[in-house]
Amino acid sequence: MTEEEHDPSLAPGDPRLCSWCVGEPFLREQIETEGSIDICHYCGVADRTFSVDQVADRIAAALQTFYWDWGQDSSSDSPVAQVIAREAGIGPEIAEDIRQFLDARYSSAEKANPDWVPYAKDSYYSPRESVDTRDLNAGWHRFETSLKHENRFFNRHGEDFLALIFTGLDDHITARGNSVIVEVGPGTSYERLYRARVFEDSDELTRAVLQPDREIGPPPPQRARAGRMNPAGVSVFYGATSSRVALAEVRPPSGSKVVVGAFEVRIRLRLLDLSALEHLRPAVGSRLDPEYVECLKRAEFLRKLGLQLSKPVMPSDEVLSYLPTQAVANYLATAAGLHGIIYPSVQAGLSGRFAAARTGIHETNVVLFPSVTRVQAMKKGLSVSNLGAPGEPIWQSVSRNFFLGEEPEVKIEDEAGVQYVVLECHKEPEDAPVAPLFLSEISVLSVKAVRVDAESSTVSRYPKTEGDNAPGLEDNRQ
Numbered sequence: 205m206t207e208e209e210h211d212p213s214l215a216p217g218d219p220r221l222c223s224w225c226v227g228e229p230f231l232r233e234q235i236e237t238e239g240s241i242d243i244c245h246y247c248g249v250a251d252r253t254f255s256v257d258q259v260a261d262r263i264a265a266a267l268q269t270f271y272w273d274w275g276q277d278s279s280s281d282s283p284v285a286q287v288i289a290r291e292a293g294i295g296p297e298i299a300e301d302i303r304q305f306l307d308a309r310y311s312s313a314e315k316a317n318p319d320w321v322p323y324a325k326d327s328y329y330s331p332r333e334s335v336d337t338r339d340l341n342a343g344w345h346r347f348e349t350s351l352k353h354e355n356r357f358f359n360r361h362g363e364d365f366l367a368l369i370f371t372g373l374d375d376h377i378t379a380r381g382n383s384v385i386v387e388v389g390p391g392t393s394y395e396r397l398y399r400a401r402v403f404e405d406s407d408e409l410t411r412a413v414l415q416p417d418r419e420i421g422p423p424p425p426q427r428a429r430a431g432r433m434n435p436a437g438v439s440v441f442y443g444a445t446s447s448r449v450a451l452a453e454v455r456p457p458s459g460s461k462v463v464v465g466a467f468e469v470r471i472r473l474r475l476l477d478l479s480a481l482e483h484l485r486p487a488v489g490s491r492l493d494p495e496y497v498e499c500l501k502r503a504e505f506l507r508k509l510g511l512q513l514s515k516p517v518m519p520s521d522e523v524l525s526y527l528p529t530q531a532v533a534n535y536l537a538t539a540a541g542l543h544g545i546i547y548p549s550v551q552a553g554l555s556g557r558f559a560a561a562r563t564g565i566h567e568t569n570v571v572l573f574p575s576v577t578r579v580q581a582m583k584k585g586l587s588v589s590n591l592g593a594p595g596e597p598i599w600q601s602v603s604r605n606f607f608l609g610e611e612p613e614v615k616i617e618d619e620a621g622v623q624y625v626v627l628e629c630h631k632e633p634e635d636a637p638v639a640p641l642f643l644s645e646i647s648v649l650s651v652k653a654v655r656v657d658a659e660s661s662t663v664s665r666y667p668k669t670e671g672d673n674a675p676g677l678e679d680n681r682q
Contacts, residue, residue: 219245219301220253227293230490231262246298246652259292260305266291267322269336269497271329281328329488330551335497339506340369344528351527361530366535369509373476373540376503377485382478386546386572390468396644397570398450399443400464402457409648412463413608413659420465421579432526433533433545433571440533443467443571444549447647449567452551455476457653466645470638473543473576478537479568481510513547538572544572572640 222244223235239252271287271591282290289299323385355361376384388394401420403409412419421441422428428439444450447464456462484503489496513529536542549569 213437219256221246221259221294221298222249222251222253224249224251225294225298228291228490229491230496231259231292232494233285246295256301256305257309260302262311263292263302264306265290265497266491266496267329269501270332270491272332274551281330283325284323284327284329285325289328299677315576334504334507335500335507335539337501337505340501344505344509347531348528351531354460362531363535363539366532367539369505370535370540371422371502372499376481376506378480378483379485380483381485384477384481384484386475386477386480387472388475389472392472394445394570395469396449396466396642397441397443397445397467397469397572399441399467400415400447400450400454400456400462402454403461403463404457404459409461411465413646413648416463416465417579417643420463420646421467421641421643422577424556428524430530435530438574439577440569440574441467441544441577441641443570443572444568445546445570449549449569451550451649453549453569455551456654458651458654460651462649462651464647464649465643467503467579468645469640470580470642471576471640473572473640474541475544475546475570475572476540476542478510478513478545478547483507512549533571533573537575542573544570546570578641579638580642 220242221235223232223239225244225246225398226232226235235254238256241250242253243250244253255548257623267287285296285299285303288294288302289296292299292302294302303323303325307325310323343365347362350359350361358674374385378384386392388397399420401412408419422439425437425439428434428437430436431440431442433442434440442453444453447466450464451462454462484507487496487499489499491497499562513532533545535546547569549567599622
């Protein structure tokens with residue numbers, strides 16, 4: 205049917221299109237399973253058929269999701285009828301009929317906005333670099349607004365939205381074939397996690413060295429302050445996969461002391477790697493399949509969400525800006541069955557697991573959820589050595605296995621000019637459950653200087669002339 209022969213008043217349901225005239229596998233299967241028996245307008249065969257408007261609905265959704273309609277012709281653009289033919293695997297005559305049908309359907313929208321004619325014969329389309337996620341972006345914005353300014357607790361919209369975007373999380377695979385769920389613990393790349401704490405008082409430093417489990421491990425709930433992944437009163441383990449990242453994250457001032465504890469992870473834990481979300485492998489399927497399109501949109505949204513959840517937050521904005529990430533962490537801990545999150549360190553300037561491809565080092569941030577943050581208790585009779593010069597108050601390195609227990613009795617002993625602090629602790633009960641974390645080593649660092657990695661920008665100042673609407677800067681110096 206040519207454009208001259210097209211009848212704008214053509215009733216929905218005519219003409220009919222059979223599966224033999226369609227090359228796109230998903231659309232062909234849909235016609236074969238859901239179509240009605242009728243005569244195909246294009247080949248004359250009596251078979252399962254769809255009406256043109258049924259096919260047009262699927263085509264319109266695909267064009268909106270995967271293409272930009274520019275209304276112009278360039279080397280990267282194609283006429284709309286050609287795009288329709290390519291997407292559905294149909295001939296030019298059928299594609300032109302579908303285009304005309306869509307053009308007639310959207311005529312009212314065209315009249316309201318004459319510059320937007322998506323299905324006109326001279327409209328051209330170019331592929332999007334990624335699928336259109338405007339609906340999910342709007343959902344996230346509503347989620348943030350609701351948490352910050354409307355309903356912070358018992359937020360049903362937030363729960364439904366998080367369930368939508370995290371559906372099938374275990375099935376997501378990166379471009380390198382890795383799962384976005386990372387295991388840490390025995391036999392993995394992450395057998396140890398590191399946690400640091402800054403000290404400016406020597407008495408507090410000494411107490412931390414003598415009781416590292418209590419002072420370096422996660423704080424008790426009553427002392428837990430709100431953070432990126434936890435509200436106040438909920439204790440989580442903020443750590444890193446290297447001591448360097450742990451040190452950077454606590455932002456120590458020059459002249460302070462930092463105690464870094466190495467915690468062995470004694471059980472297998474499942475963590476979501478936010479940096480892996482940026483590198484999700486596109487799923488395989490039909491662009492005319494609504495379920496597949498929704499899967500692609502969720503994956504594309506998750507790529508952006510990984511950056512959103514780990515972006516730097518100014519201290520003045522932390523109270524409200526951390527609410528969405530706290531809600532996400534709580535959802536993953538309770539509904540998704542995960543034990544924590546791996547996310548990039550903005551303080552150390554690293555991009556997570558994928559930095560290892562360049563450096564050979566896995567360095568990133570880690571947060572463990574409350575169910576797996578208990579540190580193993582201290583045994584009796586182990587010692588901590590100060591390897592500095594005799595009488596030197598700075599704890600340079602401590603490399604002993606510790607267990608948390610009762611208040612230790614402290615005795616100072618000298619041997620060959622080296623001080624030893626002997627911890628006399630009560631042994632943990634034999635029937636005590638094994639804790640997920642085991643503090644195996646602590647190091648004390650003296651911060652000599654703090655370096656800042658920054659980019660400079662040039663600011664030009666010029667007087668605004670009368671009638672000049674440019675965003676210039678007036679010189680207001682007195």
